[in-house]
Amino acid sequence: MNELTRRSLLLGAATTAACALLPLSALAAAPRPSPESPGFAAWVMDQIDDMHRGSSSHGVLSMTVKTENWTRNLTMESWSRGEDYSLIRILAPKKEKGTATLKAKEDLFTFLAKTGRTIKVSGAMMGSSWMGSHMNNNDLVKASRMADDYSIALTGQGTLGGVAQYVFTLTAKPDAAVVWGKIEVTVEQESLLPTRQIFYDEDGTAMRALEFSDYKEVGGRKLAGVITIRPLDGSGEFTRVTYDSIEFDVDLPVSMFTVQHLKAL
Amino acid sequence: MKSLTMAWRNVWRNSRRTLAAIAATSLGLWAMIVYSGMAAGYLGRMERHVLDVEMGDIQVHHAEYVKTPSLYDRIEDPDALLASLDEAGLPAAPRLLGSGLAAAGDSSAGVSLIGVDVERDGAVSLVGKSVTAGHWLDPSAPSEVVIGRKLAKMLNLDVGGELVVLSQAADGSTANDLYTVGGILGGVSDAVDRGGVYMVEDAFRELMVVPDGTHEIIVRRTPSGDLDATANQVRAWAPELETKTWRELKPTLASMLDSAAGGMAAMFVIVYAAIGIVILNAMLMAVFERVREFGVLKAIGVSPRGVLALIYLETVIQTGIAIVIGIGLAIPANWYMTTKGLDLSASMGGLSVMGTTMDPVWRSAVTVDTYVQPTVALVIIVLIAVTYPALRAAFIKPITAMRHQ
């Protein structure tokens, strides 16, 4: 259970289907500084943070969760509007169909389809696992910029899977309300798409890994088709999110992201 | 025979003095009997509450469960063990345990879920009898739950109210269901009061997706059975499981009960000493007042042994009457204290000691021993109290006695 309640950064974005989206047009518009320039690392992180800004999306994704005791597959439909609003609803298995999580600003609600009730997730419940995965509720609402919480430096280059990569080290700022000591972010040199993030505690022990793979181009954007979260405790457990379909810049009213709408669904 | 007649006559010769002595003795005996009933009730109340309502005598779990409770560490084949226990005549019941979140209205609270085999559970636990509002679980109404009183208050729930239970089922899915509050428990234990949600076994299995196995088997020993011996017996049937007595599971509580028993024993000594003083006083007066009379007896040739025998015989007669009166008066008092008891609830709302909720009504626990032990103690006290004055009287020189005022 401990594993399920561990906190991580950015994982919440996975549920908005937006974390690994890279709007190519935006990239093309902004001039790319050279890797040697001092602002390069921060610029890359901003690019990653900005991937989903201002965009709205609607998609279907599957989530596989493997733990010591069970393995389960879920199919979910997701909607997002900017960084403030997102809604994710289970399509299968049948038993849980309709169960939904709503994020509106910093509030989080769980809608239980079977009982027709909505529960607001309180601050004290933030550590609980979300849908049995290796993400917790706090991961879903966390929405600060990496550059706000971490000092970023380009600390290495190398190849992963035959592709040249930059390795950035994000060291937690002394005042940042984050549990990690540092994060190592690996980014493809050419496309600047993230491939891996490893989270360390302050003693330098790797606690968890976030892996991005199976990049594909959808609607003019390139995104990771598969995101895997692994606790690095040797348990072999993981949560894997796969995008089955996704569309962008859809028109979604704010009223969609309300408790009333949840109940009406 | 002659001395018996004489003793009998002496007893009634000075009826006022006799009555005073008998009154003191019977009051002492009455107080001792009632007090031992109350003391036994006080200790029994705590221990019985722990055993009858909270946890039973012995609990069997998966080897890992007690240390790190997990939905997955189950007793895989409870039926085999239950069959052995049934055969041995040891009441036993399985329980399924889990944790989750209960919500009603805008409030929510972390809860412990307890799945109960209603029929079997009745034989091992009085928790079903602790319902103060509504009723206990009914296997034919699986959508009803019985909850702890503080939880009911926190969630602002009454009998008939609805609550949602949310948890993670054994297959990883979101466990959630809507239940109706069928009953609210009185004080059980701090944990149950604040977060206990009892449901019927089938409802638990469906909610938490636990098709087989159980987390806990509660075993009661037979009334005459020794706790450790019974535990060893159970251990032999299920060597791969962890069998623990309530004393092993709650050592601090057990040692506190032991020390409370020690405190009670000390109070007994004190009460008996107080009674001893009263009786000694009465006996001293009864004998010394009659020193002249004994002097006369000695003067007419009665041996010290004869005087001693006479005093003892008189004492036995007096004490016998006192015992009859004392017990006679103690019976209604004990009856009141066992059936009605002292209701302390006005002064002590909901109380928990070491996490165990206490019944606010102080009732006596009365057995044959409640009467026998104080009576034996009384006889011993009286005999000791009378020996000194009796010896003085028996060996007094007639001439000294005659001068005695």
Place this chain on the structure above:
Amino acid sequence: MARANARLATMAWRNLWRNRRRTLITQFGIVFGVFMAVLFTGIGDSTYGQMIDHAATLGGGHVVVQHHELQDLPTLKKTVLDAPAVEASARELPSVTATATRISGAAMVATAKNSQGTFFFAIDPTRETNDTFGILDAEWEGEMLKAPDQAKAIVLGRGLAENLEAKLGTKVVYTVTDKDGEIVSALARVVGIVTTGAPSLDASLCLLPIDVVREHLSYAPGEATLVAVFVGDHRESAAVAAALAARVPEGSVALTWAQAQPDLAGFIAMKEGGALIFEVIIMVLLAAGIFNTLFVSVMERMREFGIMAAVGFQPRQLFSLVMWESAWMALVGLVASVVVIAGPYYHLSTKGIDYSSMIGDGAEVAGVAMAPIMYVRLYPTSGLVIAAVVIVATMVSGLYPAWRAGRANPADAIRLG
């Protein structure tokens, strides 16, 4: 008349020592009874006083001022807006010794290793002493918070720290729901780990500097969830609460420790009830003994009373004589009690009885750890009550024998040879 009374008193004093043995036995009974009463009342007075003070320091004081709905629905939204004003008006009351403003509520605390939901206390460490916050003399690793605005500091209970795998200096992020219902996270580093010995407290204790928490919760500068008011003697709690009730701002209530912690109040009421029943039993037995003595001694002396009546003593005077005997008995008994008890009392009130081996570690009642040393300390009023009970019980026991003595007539002198 006064002279006649004085004579009766002298006569009664002499009569008392005519039967030395009987009087001594009765005295022994009184001393025994008083000793028991002192022992049990004294243990109660000191133990419960200790428990109440201890509970008060870890809760909201002897009297707590808080939002009127907080007791039933604990949430960080129910606050007292102007805590300094409440503190000031509480300190105007003469029996109030200290006040403290605190914020307590639910939070999630997380490290990279684990997270746990718990309750936190936000305090002003410069204003708290060991009399207001009872963990300061517990076992510490690291140190207590230093200032109300100390940045990024948190103190954890030993059990909580172990569950979070936190050491001194470990980064902890705490998350709370603020006044507006928003979820807020903040960073802190462990500056102290405290072991109080009460398992439930150690597993949940989380202390934060109050001004820092105020900022995170978007509280106003003087805002808090509770104002703890302390009195020198917990028995004054009810009076202080009543006096404060008129002074607290609207929407707030002043609750005594007993109202705020009914569990503990119930426990103490039950134990005191038990001790009282026990003391009553002892007292009744001893009164019966005294009655027996006086009664028999009067009956023995009926002839003497008859003679006294014959020489002109009034029934009232005979009655008074026996009542004087009872009074002397009680007074001598009390003096003897003081002489006998003084030594043991001194020992028990200063050294106490160490019963830690009996209860083992970590005994707690209603979440309050019990001290392993039991002291016998009597409140002065309890001492007076015991003395009064002894005198009244003895005098009441003497009533019937005295009445019988008053009925003595000259004929008794002849009839009772």
